[in-house]
Amino acid sequence: MKLKKYTDYALRVLIYTASVPDGELANKKDISKVFHISENHIGKIVHELNKAEILQTIRGRSGGIKLSKHPSEINIGQVVRLMEGDFEMFECFSKDDNYCIITPACKLKNIVNVALKEFLKVIDQYTLEDLLENKSELQNLMEVDN
Template sequence: MRLKKYTDYALRVLIYTASKPEGELASKKEISEVFHISENHLGKIIHQLNKFELIETIRGRSGGLKLAKQAAQINVGHVVRLMEEDFLLLECFDKDNNYCVITPACKLKHILNDALRAFLEVLDQYTLADLLSNKDELRALMDIRL
């Protein structure tokens, strides 16, 4: 299973934002520089995270972004499901575009579906707060100063 970069970057935005000191806003520019992601691409991700009410954007000169809820309330599995467009692991997972002749008898689809379900169940066990248990180390790597 491979997550799209879009999802990876969304998780990084959440980790970065949650790593900021209490009351301090993150900026798109900072995140762009730390992770070497274009600001344009980040803008789309930030828009989605805002739309899903995971982050709040504050406009203006001293604006930026912050978490819309506590890190412990943001479930990693939920974020992944929101950011991924689909989980079509094989052609046969896509009913509209499945041309595989062995689909009616193939067991692989069921095995991979079980694996996908297990993958998401593991992610559901973690929150953003769990990803921040080493916040000091993360802050050092992201050059976030207190």
């Protein structure tokens, strides 16, 4: 299984934002530079996370991005579900675009569905705080002033 880059980038945005020293704001330009991702793409991700009330954006000259919640309240499974949108891993997962003739007898969908549920069950056990256990090392790698 491969998650979308969009999901990967969203988790990076959250890790970066949570790694900024207390009282400071992250900004799209710095995140873009650190991860070599276009600022426009980061902007779309920030917008989505802001809509979901995971990030808060502050406009203006000294504006930027900060977490809307404490890292312990941001569930990784929730973020993955939000950014992925759906988990249609095979054609048979789609209600509208399934033209596979063996769907009624095929056992693969059930097996993959069980695996997907187990995957989500595992990542639901983690929060953003868990991803920050080595915060100083992350800050050094991202060159965030700590």
